Amino acid sequence: MTLKECKKEEKADREFQKKFKFEGSITVLTQMMVDPAAAEKRGGGKNLPLKRGEILDVIQFTNQDQILCRNSQRR
Secondary structure (H helix, E strand, O other): OOHHHHHHHHHHHHHHHHHOOOOOOOOOOEEEEOOOOOOOEOOEOOEOOEOOOOEEEEEEEOOOOOEEEEOOOOO
């Protein structure tokens, strides 16, 4: 990684922590893939836009219906 990419990732992580009031370091628990047969959904507010077959990083299991994830663009 170049210095520019590293700083960009750090900035994205700080924005993520501020937006979701997440304290501590961001660690990826596991990865999951969006169902290729699922309909694509637009994001809005704090919801992540979903694309078919996209790989997501799971950061936290919040409850049985929702989990905290980020996509490859660190959103």
